[in-house]
Amino acid sequence: MRGVLGFALVLPPLLVLVFLVILPAISAVITTLTPATGVVTAAPLANYAEVLGTRTLRTDIVFTVIVTLVAVAMVFCLSYPLALYLRFVRTRIAALLGVVFMVPLFVPVVIASFAMITFLVGHGLVSTVLFRLGVERFPRLVYNATGIVLTEVWVSIPFAVLILGAGLQAIDDALIDSARDVGAGPLRTFLAIILPLNATPTMITLTLLFIAIFGSFTIPYLVGGNAPQMLGVTMTNYLTQYLRRTESATMAVIAFIIASVIGIVYVASVSRRERAAP
């Protein structure tokens, strides 16, 4: 009886998911397995062979993976110390930092991208300040991979700090103090106590960051260059400009497969915690 009620309550959002995500996704997969019109004898994976055989597209896939990994690494390296700082320090500076790092959470991505362009562009604020300081030659900061990474980092920091911070909050102060009592230094305490105890939130943060950045469209579309580009933009161009629906869908499926591999890590780390819980 309760099982039926539970399922009935879950049904409405599930229907939305099925009709607007799962069925369209399946339909996209079917499109990619259907040979192009006129070709009768093609193998079922012909579209995948064609996409993966196109050099520019292969470059875009590799570019997307590299940009995503670099951005995730940067977000992580900035967010972990910040989360530690906010967890352990209770000063006015810390409180102020806590407000500042939340700001990007409430800025629409379109605006974040545009703000980054005005900030980093050749005659923008950063260039002007560098020029005034006497630096006249520096690498281009926008309309390339650097711009994409910087904007992705800007947008993702709050999310990473929030999730990592909540994990750190759950670690008992007494545990950390007892580590010192038995003679462990800060580094040892961090590596032996804090890092392992915060492992699940860390995995969750890394995997969700990867999925979000890997599939992003607006940031690379506005802040990125022409080529190589991230898959989100390439797919959209193939669809709306070259009107090549099948190739676009094939890229979407390839991207989904890559994201799913990362998604499995997420599911695994979440379930390990669930099993560990009493």
Added chain:
Amino acid sequence: MQAAWFLAVGGLRRALGIGALLALAGFILGPLATLLVWAFAGAWLFPHLVPEFSLKWWVYVLGNADVGKAIRMSVLSAPTATLLSALICIPAAYAFARLEFPGRRLLLLSFLSANAFPKIGLYVSIATLFYRLNLMDTFAGVVLIQLVNTLLFMIWIPTGTFRGININLEEAARDVGAGPLRTFFQITLPIAMPGLIVAALFAFIAAFDEAQGSLIVGTPNHITMPVLMYALVLSYPQPVGAVFSVLLSLPSVILLLVTQRYLRAGYLAAGYSL
């Protein structure tokens, strides 16, 4: 806070604090500050540090008929999508947190797919479906696209919130004779409210922010503000985009100020750790 010794060693604390504050504040606030200056700049020529100030771009943007239409479209569609999402998702979240039914965990995880499948791959197929249902270039079509983007927030965060409520409170209410509905509305819902408000805030921002799908489904007559922003960024003078950005940020800033006291890291984290 005894454990603060952990970062207090060897001047590390002070160096970390001041260095991080300056670097992070510069990196985070710099782009927004530039944007704000641009919004009030008549012209800002390299290499001047300060522009000539002017309000002429505000007059230009606010006098534009397309801008008015986009603002009306966004202000109507995003709250509709958020409200709809809350109505269907909050009961579901309660079921995920409290009731046992087959496939519960798998179904809960399946909502991640809404954010893992590349959107453009979906929109191609959704467009085909919407053509058949006469939903292309309609208000309902745009709301449905925005709704998809809110699902993950509106399911996961409330599920974590409901799960965090001590079940004894609900059982105590039942013991003194309250029915299940009364228990939910008088005990569970008030306790869960801060978490639900955080979820609604994220859902609203996700709906309001949606541009890629609305561009495909809403063109040409149902253009939202972010969709118009693409055009403004790519083909208008910089101050026009800046002025419009300030307008586009207003709803989130207002919501942030109103809901500020509910924003605790715990609600978001509880949702994502399932």
